[in-house]
Amino acid sequence: MPVAIYVLGLSIFTQGTSELMLAGLLTEIAGDLSVSVPRAGLLISAFALGMLVGAPVLAVATLRWSRRTALLAFLAVFVATHVVGALTSDYWVLFATRAIGAFVYAGFWAVAATTAVGLVPATARGKAMSIVAGGLTVATIIGLPAGTVIGQQLGWRAAFWAVALLCAAAMLGVLAKIPGGAPAAVPRMRTELRTMMRPPLWLSYGTTALAIGALLVSFAYLGALLSDTTRLAEGWIPVVLAIxxxxxxxxIVVGGRTADAHPLTSLYIGLAGVVLTSALLALTAEYVVPVVLLSFLLGAFGFGINPTLNSRVFTLAGDAPTLAAATNISAFNVGITAGPWLGGLAIGAGLGYAAVAWIGAALGVAALGTVAxxxxxxRNQAAKDSVATPDLMSADVGR
Structure with a gap:
């Protein structure tokens, strides 16, 4: 695997740390800026909004740039937003920096995905994307707690400075390892838009949004479920989240090895696992041992389909993948936003945290429907192609 793929994964790790760490710093930010914790929580919403729109807009805007130039530009803006955020004492300035940072982070995701699959053979796309997307997984395991500890010990601004420094280091890696020439073939906007009309592509987006929603609706409230329903001691909750x-x-490691050779099988097995795990989590939410085991399985099945969700869109998009892949990033963020929102509605209606897992199971079933x-x-298209091929051969013989 080219070193550039690991550089892209590192870059996602650095930016993903910023995306995740705010959840652990809301109290510190609220106290420092003299706002309520719920208002500080809107900074997470600002990031989600920027991610939702950034990928397709910036993918189109930088279509004719070299990928190295685009990636460096996105990282430079991301660094700047964190420097400004670390220096400001104004809530709305910080809000704006979060939205702008997320906007360019989404653009980085879109261009990084296109770059990664362009650096490897078609048979290794899933593995390449597992490394790139794995940067966010490592951010969940290492970046989130590290950013939280830095913020708690040295102040939330120190966590912002740390992210800025890490992103500056990532820029050096991009400069050294990502090819700097213009794309060999720059797709036309008309071709990109024509590609977006393909029904299988939109079914793939639906699978992405539903699958991520199924995972995130349970994960978003996992800590609360462990505390409120499972009655687990507070000190053990971070341990379960680490599990x-x-x-x-x-x-994501296993999924990266199966995504290229068996994409549909990977999706069927992974989504069926999410559905079964979510249902069992709802049924056994009061018991510690099953919940701990199911938390591990939820992470494994949920992230096991990630490489396929990321790489399959390139197969469906054919020769015009840029806008199609960028829209897939937006589909991820629809799931990230909608899943926890639906869970919040259920909890607000007094249905309890177990109901959240049932929502995850239902979304997983819907995702299986889009895969089917x-x-x-x-299969129908393959049948049409097999019929058309003999006809073409007969025409050639006639001539």
Missing amino acids: YGFGALLG GSHVLQ
Whole structure:
């Protein structure tokens, strides 16, 4: 695997740490800026909004740039937003830096994905994307707690400075290892838009949004479930979350090895695992041992499909992958936003934390439906192609 792939994974780790660490710093930020904790929590919403729109907009805007130039530009802006954020004492300035930082982070994701699959053979796309996306998994295991500890011990601004320094180091890696020439073939915008009309592509986006929603609706409230329903001692909750993280790491490694050769099988098995795990989590939420085991399996199955969700869109998009891949990043963020929102509605209605896991199971079943629909479309298209090929051969013989 080219070193550039690992550089991209490191870059995602540094930016992903910023995305995740704010959840552990809300109290410190609220106290320092003299705002309520819920208002500080809106900084997470600002990041989510920037991620939602950034990928397709910036992928199109930088279509004719060299990928190295685009990646460096995105990282430079990300560094700047964290420097400004670390220096400001104004809540709305910090809010703006979070939105802008997320906007360019989404653009980085889109271009990094296209760059990664362009550096490897078609048979290694899933493995390459498992390394790139694995940067976010490592951020969950290492970056989130490290950023939280730095913020708690040295102040939340120190955590922002640390992210800025890490991103500056990532820029050096991008400068050294990412090819600097213009893309060999720059796709036209008309071709990109025509590609976006393909039904299997939108089914793939639906699979991404539903699958990520199924995972995140349970994970977002896992800590609360452990405390409120399972009655686990507070000191053990980070341990269980770490177990979930190790499951996620295992899942993305295994998923990276199966995504290229068996994409549909990977999706069927992974999503069925999410559905079964979520249902069992709802049924056994009061018991410590099953919940701990199921937390590990939820991370493993949920992240095991990640490489396939990331790489399959390139197969479906054909020769015009840029906008299609960028829209897939937005689909990820739809799931990230919608899953916890649906869970919040259930909890607000007094249904309890076990109901959240049932929502995850339902979303997983819906995702299986989109995979099946895509499978049928692909099979029908293959049948049409097999019929058309003999006809073409007969025409050649006639001539």
